[in-house]
Amino acid sequence: MEAAAAPAAGPAAGAVGVVLAEAAPSPFSPSPVPRGANDDGVFPLIKPEQRRIRFRDPAQLPDVNVPPTPPPPTVEKPRDPAAERLISLDEAIRLALANSEVVRVLAGSVAVSSGRTIYDPAIANTAIDQQRAQFDPALSVDNTFTQVEPPAAFFDPADPGRAVFGGVQTQNHNASINLSQKNLMGGTSALGVFNDASRFSPGVFPLNPQNRYSTGLSYTQPLLRGAGVLANRVPVVLARIDTERSFFQFRDSVQELVRGVIEAYWALVFARTDLWAREMQVRQAQAAFERADARQRLGLADVSEVAQTRLALAQFRATVINARSNVLAREAALANILGLPPTEPTALVPTTPPTTERIQFDWNEIVQIAQERRPDLIELKLVLEADQQRLLLARNQMQPNLDLVGLYRWNGLEGQMPNLDRTGTGGNEATDWTLGVNFSVPLLLRQERAAVRSAEMLIARDRAALEQGVHAARHLLGLSYRNLDQFFAQTEAYREAREAARLNLERQFTVYLVGQDVIFLNVLQAISDWGNSVSLQAQALSQYNIELANMERETGTILETHGVFMYEDRFCRLGPLWIDPQRCEFYPRDVRPGPNADRYVAGEEPAEESFDLDDYPKRPAGARALGIGPSEEPPAPPEALPPPEAVP
Numbered sequence: 001m002e003a004a005a006a007p008a009a010g011p012a013a014g015a016v017g018v019v020l021a022e023a024a025p026s027p028f029s030p031s032p033v034p035r036g037a038n039d040d041g042v043f044p045l046i047k048p049e050q051r052r053i054r055f056r057d058p059a060q061l062p063d064v065n066v067p068p069t070p071p072p073p074t075v076e077k078p079r080d081p082a083a084e085r086l087i088s089l090d091e092a093i094r095l096a097l098a099n100s101e102v103v104r105v106l107a108g109s110v111a112v113s114s115g116r117t118i119y120d121p122a123i124a125n126t127a128i129d130q131q132r133a134q135f136d137p138a139l140s141v142d143n144t145f146t147q148v149e150p151p152a153a154f155f156d157p158a159d160p161g162r163a164v165f166g167g168v169q170t171q172n173h174n175a176s177i178n179l180s181q182k183n184l185m186g187g188t189s190a191l192g193v194f195n196d197a198s199r200f201s202p203g204v205f206p207l208n209p210q211n212r213y214s215t216g217l218s219y220t221q222p223l224l225r226g227a228g229v230l231a232n233r234v235p236v237v238l239a240r241i242d243t244e245r246s247f248f249q250f251r252d253s254v255q256e257l258v259r260g261v262i263e264a265y266w267a268l269v270f271a272r273t274d275l276w277a278r279e280m281q282v283r284q285a286q287a288a289f290e291r292a293d294a295r296q297r298l299g300l301a302d303v304s305e306v307a308q309t310r311l312a313l314a315q316f317r318a319t320v321i322n323a324r325s326n327v328l329a330r331e332a333a334l335a336n337i338l339g340l341p342p343t344e345p346t347a348l349v350p351t352t353p354p355t356t357e358r359i360q361f362d363w364n365e366i367v368q369i370a371q372e373r374r375p376d377l378i379e380l381k382l383v384l385e386a387d388q389q390r391l392l393l394a395r396n397q398m399q400p401n402l403d404l405v406g407l408y409r410w411n412g413l414e415g416q417m418p419n420l421d422r423t424g425t426g427g428n429e430a431t432d433w434t435l436g437v438n439f440s441v442p443l444l445l446r447q448e449r450a451a452v453r454s455a456e457m458l459i460a461r462d463r464a465a466l467e468q469g470v471h472a473a474r475h476l477l478g479l480s481y482r483n484l485d486q487f488f489a490q491t492e493a494y495r496e497a498r499e500a501a502r503l504n505l506e507r508q509f510t511v512y513l514v515g516q517d518v519i520f521l522n523v524l525q526a527i528s529d530w531g532n533s534v535s536l537q538a539q540a541l542s543q544y545n546i547e548l549a550n551m552e553r554e555t556g557t558i559l560e561t562h563g564v565f566m567y568e569d570r571f572c573r574l575g576p577l578w579i580d581p582q583r584c585e586f587y588p589r590d591v592r593p594g595p596n597a598d599r600y601v602a603g604e605e606p607a608e609e610s611f612d613l614d615d616y617p618k619r620p621a622g623a624r625a626l627g628i629g630p631s632e633e634p635p636a637p638p639e640a641l642p643p644p645e646a647v648p
Contacts, residue, residue: 069341069343070343071343072332072342072343073328073347074328075321075324075325075328078324078328079345079346079347083345083346083347084346084347084349085344085346085347085348085349086349086351086604086606087348087349087350087351088350088351088352088600088602088603089261089262089265089350089352089600090352090596090597090598090599090600090602091602092261092265092334092338092350093258093261093262093562093564093596094595094596095338095339095340096257096258096261096337096338096339097254097257097258097564097593097594097595097596098339098595099338099339099340100118100254100257100339100592100593101117101118102114102116102117103116103117103118103250103253103254103256103257104257104260104336104337104339105253105256105257105260105337106256106259106260106261106263106264106333106337109329109330109332109333110332110333110336111260111264111333111336111337114253114256114257115253116249116250116253117250117590118250118569118590118591118592118593119589119590120246120249120250121243121246121247121250121588121590121591122568122587122588122589122590122591123246124239124242124243124245124246124247125243125246125588126587127239127242127243128236128239128240128243130239131235131236131238131239132236134182134235135181135182135183135184135232136181137179137180137181138179138180138181139177139178139179140176140177140178141175141176141177141178142174142175142176142177143174143175144172144173144174144175145171145172145173145174146171146172146174147169147170147171147172148169148170148172149167149168149169149170150167151165151166151167152165152166152167152168153165154166168200168201168202168203169200169201169202170198170199170200171198171199172196172197172198173195173196173197173198174194174195174196174197175194175195176192176193176194176195177192177193178190178191178192178193179191179192184229184232184233185221185227185228185229185232186221186222186226186227186228186231186232187219187220187221187222188219188220189217189218189219190216190217190218190219191215191216191217192214192215192216192218193213193214193215194213194214194215194216195211195212195213196211196212196213197209197210197211198210198211198212204418205418206415206417206418207413207414207415207416207417207423208415208416208418209415209416210413210414210415210416211412211413211414211415211424212411212412212413213411213412213413213414214409214410214411214412215409215410216407216408216409216410216432217407217408217409218405218406218407218408219405219406220403220404220405220406221403221404221405222401222402222403222404223402223403223404223437224399224400224401224402225396225397225398225399225400225401225402226396226401227396228396230392231392231393231396234389234390234392234393237389238386238389238390241382241385241386241389242386244382245379245382245383247566247591248375248378248379248382249375249379250591251375251559251566252375252376252379254559254564254566254593255375255553255556255558255559256553257337258549258553258558258559258562258564258596259549259550259552259553259558260337261334261337261338262545262546262549263546263549264330264333264334264337265334265350265352266354266542266543266545266546267330267333267334267542267546268327268330268331268333268334268348268350269350269354269538269542269607269608270330270535270538270539270542271323271326271327271329271330271331272327272349272350272606272607272608273534273535273538273608273611273613274323274326274534274535274538274539275320275323275324275326275327276534276608276613277530277531277534277535277538278316278319278320278322278323278531278535279320279323280531280534280616281316281319281320281527281528281530281531282313282316282317282320284505284509284527284617285309285312285313285316285524285527286313288309288312288313288509288512288520288523288527289306289309289310289312289313291309291512291513292305292306292308292309292520293306293309305520308520308521308524309520312520312524312527316527331347331348334348335348349606350606350607350608351602351603351604351605351606351607352600352601352602352603352607353601353603353607353609353610354541354542354544354545354607354610355544355545355548356491356541356610358488359484359548361481361484361551363477363481366477366481366551366554366555367474367477369555369556369557370473370474370477370554370555370556371470371473372556373555373556373557374473374554374555374556375556376469376473377466377469377470377473377556380462380465380466380469381466383462383465383466384459384462384463384466387455387458387459387462388459390455390458391452391455391456391458391459394448394451394452394454394455395452397448397451398445398448398449398451398452400439400440400441401438401439401440401441402437402438402439403437403438403439404436404437405434405435405436405437405438406433406434406435407432407433407434407435408431408432408433408434409431409432409433410428410430410431411425411430411431411432412424412425412426412429412430413425413430473554476554477551477554477555480547480550480551480554481551483543483547483550484544484547484548484551487540487541487543487544487547488544490536490540490543491537491540491541491544494533494536494537494540495537497533497536497537498530498533498534498537500533501526501529501530501532501533502530502615502616502617504526504529504530505523505526505527505529505530505617506617507526508522508523508526509523509526509617530617534611537611538608538611541611559593561599562596562597562599563596563597563598563599564593564594564595564596565593565594566591566592566593566594567591567592567594568588568589568590568591568592569588569589569590569591569592570586570587570588570589571586571587571589572584572585572586573585573586573587575587
């Protein structure tokens with residue numbers, strides 16, 4: 001398709017526009033298929049060649065029901081401040097586990113699908129029965145009716161120089177039943193019953209009709225290739241290993257889900273605390289601007305002071321917008337990983353206070369636990385175990401074919417004689433037996449020996465991958481171990497910095513208000529230092545709590561420490577006993593994570609209150625309280641600067 005300029009004449013003359021014109025078809029351009037189009041016809045004898053890329057219009061595909069909802073909240077159009085939902089960390093984890101039909105993981109400020117579902121282990125579990133089926137009895141029943149009348153040429157009795165055509169018509173009814181089963185040793189036993197009922201015409205025959213029947217027992221036992229329980233169980237063992245791998249892969253994704261919920265939760269706590277600090281900075285800058293504006297109207301200050309305070313106020317208001325946007329983003333990330341819609345009518349308000357205690361870990365103990373409990377290392381161990389099974393099978397297939405065969409068959413014949421009497425042989429008058437050894441082998445065994453070498457190198461490769469996995473896990477544990485000490489130390493340092501910043505801001509602001517010789521830049525720096533110290537303290541404490549979850553994740557014990565266990569949802573489906581419609585077997589349908597146990601303290605107020613939000617900068621009502629002026633005047637009670645307000 002190409003665009004062509006619209007003509008100037010007509011109702012749209014003078015307007016700029018484009019019309020779509022169909023270009024000449026290209027042999028390389030895709031061609032959409034109209035709804036209901038079928039180029040093949042109903043029952044064509046010869047299908048035409050597929051010379052085009054056929055695709056349907058997206059409107060023809062099934063729709064997903066998406067109910068209409070209001071738009072998500074924004075900075076300009078926030079939620080109703082009264083529409084809040086208090087949620088503890090334990091409740092958040094429980095809600096995420098309940099909505100984990102498709103496991104989600106946190107990726108930055110959004111939650112994405114991990115690609116794992118609760119159905120994956122159950123689906124992999126069906127492969128075990130599929131591999132076991134080779135050892136189940138197999139029954140085959142054949143029942144055929146045939147008529148054979150081949151023409152033949154005979155000398156004409158009336159004229160030997162001529163030939164006449166004739167023939168014998170044979171009508172057969174063949175019925176056979178065969179029952180065979182393969183055992184774990186690789187041998188195959190079989191029981192067969194055969195009956196051939198024949199009728200001949202025209203002519204006189206010794207037996208017409210006649211029945212030829214036989215019953216046979218046979219057994220074939222491999223002695224080299226295909227022999228042995230271990231070699232024959234390899235497909236079943238591999239299916240079991242694949243089921244275990246699927247389970248631990250799912251378990252790994254659930255661990256990441258729990259860790260992601262914890263990270264999203266503490267990130268929201270930090271964002272709300274940071275928003276409070278930025279709004280307090282706006283209040284303080286607003287007070288400075290109002291004071292400078294009033295001084296200018298009274299002629300006590302120049303324009304530069306008002307300009308400085310107005311600029312500072314505008315900058316702090318801009319940071320508040322960023323902080324509010326971060327709160328909405330972190331709240332959306334938490335709702336996403338919890339399985340809630342983006343248009344949730346209530347705001348999620350965390351109530352669990354962060355942990356402020358230093359938790360020590362024994363290094364050698366957590367390393368040992370990690371190499372035993374980490375799902376990724378368990379999967380590498382299972383891969384190595386599967387490689388060993390494949391090597392066992394490859395070595396078995398490298399041997400020659402040497403099979404011991406045995407057969408014993410009872411034959412019988414009965415029918416109607418020309419005098420219309422029936423006669424027949426007994427069941428043991430005519431017997432067949434076979435006993436022998438069959439041997440075959442490729443002269444060079446090139447393919448089999450190459451398969452053994454490949455299996456041996458796979459074992460070496462996957463053993464190296466396992467060692468690298470343990471090596472990487474130790475480094476990740478070391479990183480988490482160092483981060484815990486760093487974040488806790490930073491929390492203590494930022495707490496002291498916050499206290500010093502609060503005292504500095506009180507001093508600078510009070511000196512500025514009493515009109516002493518001080519420039520506003522000192523006050524601006526003090527406001528920025530105090531807000532940053534509050535934000536950094538909250539960030540360090542949130543990172544410390546997130547790192548505690550990371551440590552549990554790296555050791556592979558985050559589910560156990562939160563009381564999360566897996567259980568199977570079983571459902572009724574027809575099994576091997578399908579003959580009885582009243583009976584059905586119960587099979588795994590999915591593997592769901594159970595609800596977690598309570599571990600964290602569930603507060604009754606927003607979690608950011610644990611950051612001492614009442615400890616904001618204050619100033620005395622009078623300057624003499626700071627030692628300015630006569631000392632005999634009693635100090636005035638402290639007054640809030642600015643007054644606190646509820647965090648939205």
